[in-house]
Amino acid sequence: MxxxxxxxxxxxxxxxxxxxxxxxxxxxxxxxxxxxxxxxxxxxxxxxxxxxxxxxxxxxxxxxxxxxxxxxxxxxxxxxxxxxxxxxxxxxxxxxxxxxxxxxxxxxxxxxxxxxxxxxxxxxxxxxxxxxSHPKAEYGVISDIDDTMMETGAYSLWRNLWTSMTGNALTRHVFPDAVKLMQVLHRDLNPIFYVSSSPWNLHQFLEDIFERNGLVRGPKFLRDLGISETKLITGTHGDHKGSAVDRILAANPDLGFVLIGDTGQHDAEVYLHAVERHPGRIVRVILRALGPGADAKDMDFARKIERMGIPVHVGADYSRVIAALEEGSVLP
Known part of the structure; x- marks a missing residue:
C-alpha cells in the first residue's frame, strides 16, 4: 500500500x-x-x-x-x-x-x-x-459487466459515479444484444463467469439486474473495497481482473475461453496479458467500443492479440458476432 x-x-x-x-x-x-x-x-x-x-x-x-x-x-x-x-x-x-x-x-x-x-x-x-461446470462444455466465457453487459459510462469517472449511485435495479439499462450474445455462447452448456471491479456489496444488486433482464447467470468475481485501519482499497482494476481470469482458467484447465469486455477500462490490455500468461487457452476476444470508442492504445493491444492467432472483434455492438456465431461460421 x-x-x-x-x-x-x-x-x-x-x-x-x-x-x-x-x-x-x-x-x-x-x-x-x-x-x-x-x-x-x-x-x-x-x-x-x-x-x-x-x-x-x-x-x-x-x-x-x-x-x-x-x-x-x-x-x-x-x-x-x-x-x-x-x-x-x-x-x-x-x-x-x-x-x-x-x-x-x-x-x-x-x-x-x-x-x-x-x-x-x-x-x-x-x-x-x-x-x-459441465464435463461436455465446449468452452468457457469470461465477461466484464460495466459497459459490456450494462450501460455504466465507466470511461467517464463522473458519469460512472452518477449512473452507479443514482439508479436502481429497475432503472439500470442492460444491452439487449449482450443478453442475446450470452445466450448464444452459453447454449445451456458452456459456463459463464463475470469479472468486475464493482464491490462485493453489489453482488445481490447485480443478481437482481441479471434476473430481471434475462442475462445468463454465472459466478461473479467482484472486488473487495473494504476500509480498515490498515487497508484502503488495494490493487487496481487490471490487477483484479487479471487475477480473476487466472483463477477461473485454473479452475477449468481443460477449457478454452472467450473473453468479453469493453474499451472504456482498457480491457484489451488486460486480455492481452492474459493471452500471454495462458498460451493456447484464449479462443476469442470480443470488445464493445462505447463513448469515444477504441483509442489507439486499445487498437494496438487488439492487433497484438490478433497477431497471436486469436480472433478479435471490436465494435459498437455485438450484432456481427451474434450473426456469425448463429451461422456457425466462426469459432468457437
Missing amino acids: SALKTRLAPVAARLERVIEPLFTSKRTDAPLIEPYIGYSTADTIVARGRVLGSIRRKSPRADQSWFTNLRQMISLFLTDEVADVTVRSGEHSAVSDEEGYFTLILPRADVSPGWADVKVEEPVEVHLPVLV
Missing part, C-alpha cells in the same frame, strides 16, 4: 464508523450470511459468502427519486461485517476474515453438473449457490 493510502486508511476507517450507523440497521442476535455464487474445480466445490451483523435492503421502485436511489446505494456499501465466525457445512468449515468474507472448499465428489446448493448449518442455516 502506498504511503498516502497508509495515512488515509485509519482516517477513512474512523469516518466509516461514524457514518455507518446512519444507514445500516441494528445488528441481529445471530450473524447473517449473504450468499455469493460459487464455482467448481476438477476436484472441489468452492462456495462463497459473507458474514454480516445485519442486511438491509429495500424493494426499489422505477419512479423513485435519484436521492432515494442514492441513499439506498450508500447503505449497500456501509456493511456490518462480522469477523472470526466459523461457517460450517457438514464436516467442512471456514472462518470469516476481517471483512466478513469466507470461502468453503468441499469435495466435488458426485455432484451433478449445473446448479447446486451447498447447505450451511452454522452460524445460521442458508444455501450457497454453486455452478458446477
Whole structure:
C-alpha cells in the first residue's frame, strides 16, 4: 500500500464508523450470511459468502427519486461485517476474515453438473449457490459487466459515479444484444463467469439486474473495497481482473475461453496479458467500443492479440458476432 493510502486508511476507517450507523440497521442476535455464487474445480466445490451483523435492503421502485436511489446505494456499501465466525457445512468449515468474507472448499465428489446448493448449518442455516461446470462444455466465457453487459459510462469517472449511485435495479439499462450474445455462447452448456471491479456489496444488486433482464447467470468475481485501519482499497482494476481470469482458467484447465469486455477500462490490455500468461487457452476476444470508442492504445493491444492467432472483434455492438456465431461460421 502506498504511503498516502497508509495515512488515509485509519482516517477513512474512523469516518466509516461514524457514518455507518446512519444507514445500516441494528445488528441481529445471530450473524447473517449473504450468499455469493460459487464455482467448481476438477476436484472441489468452492462456495462463497459473507458474514454480516445485519442486511438491509429495500424493494426499489422505477419512479423513485435519484436521492432515494442514492441513499439506498450508500447503505449497500456501509456493511456490518462480522469477523472470526466459523461457517460450517457438514464436516467442512471456514472462518470469516476481517471483512466478513469466507470461502468453503468441499469435495466435488458426485455432484451433478449445473446448479447446486451447498447447505450451511452454522452460524445460521442458508444455501450457497454453486455452478458446477459441465464435463461436455465446449468452452468457457469470461465477461466484464460495466459497459459490456450494462450501460455504466465507466470511461467517464463522473458519469460512472452518477449512473452507479443514482439508479436502481429497475432503472439500470442492460444491452439487449449482450443478453442475446450470452445466450448464444452459453447454449445451456458452456459456463459463464463475470469479472468486475464493482464491490462485493453489489453482488445481490447485480443478481437482481441479471434476473430481471434475462442475462445468463454465472459466478461473479467482484472486488473487495473494504476500509480498515490498515487497508484502503488495494490493487487496481487490471490487477483484479487479471487475477480473476487466472483463477477461473485454473479452475477449468481443460477449457478454452472467450473473453468479453469493453474499451472504456482498457480491457484489451488486460486480455492481452492474459493471452500471454495462458498460451493456447484464449479462443476469442470480443470488445464493445462505447463513448469515444477504441483509442489507439486499445487498437494496438487488439492487433497484438490478433497477431497471436486469436480472433478479435471490436465494435459498437455485438450484432456481427451474434450473426456469425448463429451461422456457425466462426469459432468457437
